[in-house]
Amino acid sequence: MLIGVPKEIKNHEYRIGLTPAGVRELVANGHQVMVETKGGEGVGISDEDYTQAGASIAPDAGTVFARAEMIVKVKEPQPQECRQLRAGQTLFTYLHLAPDPTQTQLLVESGATCIAYETITDERGGLPLLAPMSEVAGRMSVQEGARCLEKAAGGSGVLLGGVPGVEPARVLVIGGGVVGLNAARIAAGMGARVTILDRNIKRLKEIDDLYGSQITTIYSTLDALERYLAEADLVIGAVLIPGAAAPKLVKKSMLSLMKPGSVMVDVAIDQGGCFETSRATTHQDPIYTVDGIIHYCVANMPGGVARTATFALTNATLPYVLELANKGPGPALQGNRHLLNGLNVHEGLVTCEGVAVALGYDY
Ligand code: NAD
Structure with a gap:
């Protein structure tokens, strides 16, 4: 199969759909890969890196879309990309169609087979192609939060790990899923005192078994939230209720309980945010202050560490790319119900129930 990897064109998107190592695996399996010139430039991967791995370099996106049987990307296709897709072609990327009627309609009109990373499932009920970006965002949240605590950012001037003779910072993580546990691990590793609140007792037990006294686990109630906010x-x-907007757990009135110059990082902002005072920000202008509390609410955090995110993404997507290429999309989808859950649009029909219900398509 000829697999095409165009350069991402969404504003400030530097990631790319396949790394050279991913290309090499596909070539070793008898496939051809075509990468758009300068596609990996933003993450320090040159055209030469790709040719050494066995890819050919296309001069422009038009050549990639015209020739490839399967397109592998990162972000949802922009309108000009959607218009280049055609029947018989497979698109494999993040789509996030439910809130995006325009993109959905364009993909329906294209006739292509469109598989979304974010709706592929695994045996444990997880979303394996969302997890790597949650890992990245969770780990990054502590690094960004630590910087916001510095005086120059308006923060209280507290060093996360403290120093000998001075107590460390207190970090409160709300939601102990993939984002939350990765954040907690990094914060604990930097020497902070970390508490995780979650509603899922089984999850709290798992964290306790793994980290013992390094991370305090607390069942999430209003009482617990107010108590730990006051000292954080x-x-x-980092909460998530699958398929729903994030619950606004921290109300504006609760900010008055907190110490001035404290920092709130709302990783759940892509689902609307779990603090009442959150509004989405960008890497160019990431923070703002409400009632003396610094807010960091960047909706696409992994984009800020595009190189790490690119490698993490290919590690997770490559087995599925190989399965689709080796078996052909039809047999691969029919033979793997978890991959089939990723199918959102096929030959002019919306095939994902959530998207169909949200946008009023027949399903
Ligand atoms: P996850 O499902 O692994 O974890 C969510 C956790 O929240 C679960 O453990 C759940 O029990 C807990 N929870 C739900 N309701 C709660 C409540 N009322 N109190 C306490 N805990 C509660 O999800 P995840 O992968 O960790 O993702 C978390 C959020 O981060 C999602 O909204 C996701 O979309 C977002 N995210 C954002 C970015 C970004 O760039 N901003 C990147 C990746 C993920």
Whole structure:
């Protein structure tokens, strides 16, 4: 199969759909890969890196879309990309169609087979192609929060790990899923005192078994939230209710309980945010202050560490790319119900129930 990897064109998107190592695996399996010139430039991967791995370099996106049987990307296709897709072609990327009627309609009109990373499932009920970006965002949230605590950012001037003779910062993580546990691990590793609140007792037990006294686990109630907010220097919002907007757990009135110059990082902002005072920000202008509390609410955090995110993404997507290429999309989808859950649009029909219901398509 000829697999095409165009350069991402969404504003400030530097990631790319396949790394040279991913290309090499596909070539070793008898496939051809075509990468758009300068596609990996933003993450330090040159055209030469790709040719050495066995890819050919296309001069422009038009050549990639015209020739490839399967397109592998990162972000949802922009309108000009959707218009280049055609029947018989497979698109494999993040789509996030439910809130995006325009893109959905264009993909329906294209006739292509469109598989979304974010709706592929695994045996444990997880979303394996969302997890790597949650890992990245969780780990990054502590690094960003630590910087916001510095005086120059308006923070309280507390060092996360403290120093001998001076107590460390207190970090409160709300939601102990993939984002939350990765945040907690990094914060604990930097020497902070970390508390995780979650509603899922089984999850709290798992964290306790793994980290013992390094991370305090607390069942999430209003009482617990108010108590730990009052002593926190850094609060990380990491809750998720699948398929729903994030619950606004921290109300505006609760900010008055917190120490001035404390920091709140709302990683759940892509689902609307779990703090009442959150509004989405960008890497160019990431923070703002409400009632003396610094808010960091960047909706696409992994984009800020595009190189790490690119490698993490290919590690997770490559087995599925190989399965689709080796078996052909039809047999691969029919033979793997978890991959089939990723199918969102096929030959002019919306094939994902959530998207169909959200946008009023027949299903
Ligand atoms: P996850 O499902 O692994 O974890 C969510 C956790 O929240 C679960 O453990 C759940 O029990 C807990 N939870 C739900 N309701 C709660 C409540 N009321 N109190 C306490 N805990 C509660 O999800 P995840 O992969 O960790 O993702 C978390 C959020 O981060 C999602 O909204 C995801 O979309 C977002 N995210 C954002 C970015 C970004 O760039 N901003 C990147 C990746 C993920």
